[in-house]
Amino acid sequence: MALERFHEAQNQRGQGFSAALAELQTGEKTSHWIWYVFPQLAGLGRSSTAQFYAVRDGAEACAYLADTTLRGRLLRVTEVVAAQLAGGVPLVRLMGGRTDALKLVSSLTLFEWAARAMKPVGTSEAAELQTLRERCGDVLGAATDAGFPRCDDTLNALARSL
Template identity: 50%
Template sequence: MNDNTSSASLERFVQAQQRDYAQALAELQAGRKRTHWIWYVLPQLRGLGHSAMAQRYGIDGRAEAEAYVAHPVLGPRLVACVRALLSHPELSAQEMLGEVDAMKLRSCLTLFAEVAPGEGCFAEALDTFYGGQRDASTLALLAT
């Protein structure tokens, strides 16, 4: 994936986040997700979810994940959201996000911990909310 392709592919996230990134961050800072934005704010690999939204906003492999976390808008927003979650260590991921979205978060954290090991918030959140257990399905997809 070249720079032009990665920028173009990531535009779907930038456009989606224009609508409600501020709302998503506020919900995470409050410790309770209330609206629907998980797919494009805390994305996971394509192939893990089966809904139209999961397919549209699924990350298309390691290269796109690396481009996402390096993106000047998306990367800092992702880190800010994870840090907002980490500000509530007394709550479980399930309490903050609900059971299904807590599974999506684990996949998201696993993906970005793998592709951006220098940004420690992803591994820290895995430790805090999942006992350090990474998502096996995400790891398997990354290995292919």
């Protein structure tokens, strides 16, 4: 499974993970990194960029979380999103618009599922996956309250793939 595409994109200067983290910490997404920081399940995005960074299936989502760098980064940005929402920043403003709010919900629906489906290797991975599940739940709960419930398309696709 070619996770290198995520590493390469997230390591870019100016528009990679560091930029995403900084924007979320200031309370508003302003640039274009959603596809490789909060990737969605294949079949949901229409653009060539969305398709390139799409996670093929539940197995690739689990592989993404098994990668210590990608898991750590996803956990970090999800913690920041959860903190911003808990602090009163509206989801749509935080994500720079309704479209990216929907993409965030789709991504966290996928990774909440994957974090539950995985069999962790070691106590460190188990603890990080537990924390990720909790933060995904926090964000998805706040998103539901804002009118953005968990992504049914993602959940249905995952159910069909079992």
